[in-house]
Amino acid sequence: MSGVGSPTERYAAEPVDCSDLQVAVVAASWHDQVMDGLVAGAQKALADFNVTADVVRVPGSFELPVVADALARAGHEAVVALGVVIRGGTPHFDYVCSAATDGLNRVALDHGVAIGFGLLTCDTEQQALDRAGLEGSQEDKGYEATAAALLTARTLREVGGVGRR
Template sequence: MAIFEGSFTTASNLKVGIVVARFNDLITNKILSGCLDCLKRHGLDTSETSETLDIVWVPGSFELPIAAKTLLKKSNYDVLISLGAVIRGETSHYDVVISEASKGIAQVSYDYDVPIIFGVLTTDSMQQALERAGIKNNLGWNYALQAIEMGSLIKNLN
């Protein structure tokens, strides 16, 4: 019996793309910061001149899938991370955005056989979003760890 697992020890051999929604950038900037901190501490070059990391900004979470798809057409990434923050309001817009963003990201991942970490916060309030972006815990770090694990796992399986 073979058992396959991803590695958490190093990201230095991965090519990573991050797609970030600008809407609610008070939150997404903090999540991105946590994500980059984790990747850097695990050996990925996060400098301005890095050839192993690309960051793409989009207007909102709804646009994450098309940017992810375009990135994957452009270059061979081992893993992508999609980051956004959708906070429930008084209309059904929240439900539409989350539904389409999650379905779109999943479809792009399946179509290109590349893991895409779904790092879109879905919260009922700004306070909840802030707690997940660094006040209590920065989930950006967790999303980066998931990316390292899945990127290395898929590389090992191929």
């Protein structure tokens, strides 16, 4: 499982107060069960780190970057992007995964904001369920992506990259 060595347990045991950060979550709508788990994990991390954030829903993972860009332009210091793409029998999977990943990376670099990368790119629905933070899941990628975004935003502030000064 890919979560081996994840610092998530440490973050959950010793969360940093990030209540002064401006944070948003943008979440795709495809695959309800997986997305419900990812959003719930993100909301748990936000609560653990004392952050209030709005959750904005978009149709699919392809739409994550454009809305993440708008949220960054609106002044958010961290944007958590949650989505899932499950491989099918066409190249659609490759195009959507690549476009969403490249777009989210561009938002981070263009705006100097932390992007929580919670885009699951899985071969099967079971792989997505195993990572969604649901009862019986082996990992909680919604929590992990949110914790990573919050801690990165805090670090960017410390190094003078972004944030309210």
